Amino acid sequence: MLPYLDKIINEFRSCFSRQAAFHWFVITVIGLMVRSDQLGVTSIVRDLTLHPRCYETLIHFFRSSAWSLESLRLTWLQVVRKAAPLMTVGDRVVLVGDGMKQSKEGRRMPGVKKMHQESENSSKGEYIFGHLFGAVGVLVGASAKWFCLPLFMNLQDGVKTIWNWGASAPAEPKSDSHVVQMIGQGFAAAKVLGDALFLLDRYFLSVPALIRWKQEQAASGVRLDLITKAKVNTTAYEFPAAKNQAGAVRRRKARKSSSRSFFKPGQHRFKRPR
Known part of the structure; x- marks a missing residue:
């Protein structure tokens, strides 16, 4: 499993402009995989037995300008398509x-x-x-x-x-x-x-x-x-006809029809799933 994870995570190296930021990305991913509770950064620090000072470093990682969320999303889609x-x-x-x-x-x-x-x-x-x-x-x-x-x-x-x-x-x-x-x-x-x-x-x-x-x-x-x-309650309205009388206000809605009525003439073409 470890070589496979290493291969997948290395696909994201090009998303980071600095090596240190990529290293913290690897730590964050592994920490989210092995954490025993859901307390955010605290769970990562606790389950990976990191030094308490790493808490602030991890907080700064999520605000770093060395990576962008869009590049990570695009790379993740490419990894999914390939693997x-x-x-x-x-x-x-x-x-x-x-x-x-x-x-x-x-x-x-x-x-x-x-x-x-x-x-x-x-x-x-x-x-x-x-x-x-x-x-x-x-x-x-x-x-x-x-x-x-x-x-x-x-x-x-x-x-x-x-x-x-x-x-x-x-x-x-x-x-x-x-x-x-x-x-x-x-x-x-x-x-x-x-x-x-x-x-x-x-x-x-x-x-x-x-x-x-x-x-x-x-x-x-x-x-x-x-x-x-x-x-089932979807309705459709026809275009209202314009009135020619001077000063008359055009109707906003005309005759309405239920969406069910459009399928009734051809209901024999549909098959009920078993």
Whole structure:
């Protein structure tokens, strides 16, 4: 196992402009693999029996300018494409995406905001304070059992103000919603791994997500097909007819139709899965 890990980790050497930063990257990765609890940097220092002064050094490593998160993400995608046994349907890999709301006690932590809890579990409150994470993974393994290998995972809500701080802030402030960011990350993975199927639940079936999907599909040159469940309450409105009377206000909506009605004439063409 150790030679294999050494080979994989050395693929990231080009992402660091300084040798010392790369050494701390190796220590951080190994520490996250062998840690016995989830106390952040403290767990790494404790389980690797590092000197207590290494705590501050590790904190500075995460703020170092010797590496960038984007280069690490791109290298990780390339490593996955080369080394992982990817599941394919036809000639496409299978991506999986979902979001998770993690409750937090601290009200002044970065990224913590009030969120609605959609879970049907009666033991959970309707509203919680916490973080909203988004994750995208790819299915890997053998035909007997498949696993989801993470590709992206980050906070996707409550951090818009933080992203736009400092001199490196973009000219246009980042304001993409959670569902739009998931579509963008799916295309970022497909650009490296190839054409893909993207499995999402029906929460992500929204107009902004479909608009972003259409834009990325035209600009990226890769094919990413979304597989999700349609909402039963989806309705479509016809274009309202303009009125010719002077001073009349044009109607904003015309006759509406349920999405179910479009499938009823051809329902005999669909097969129920066994």
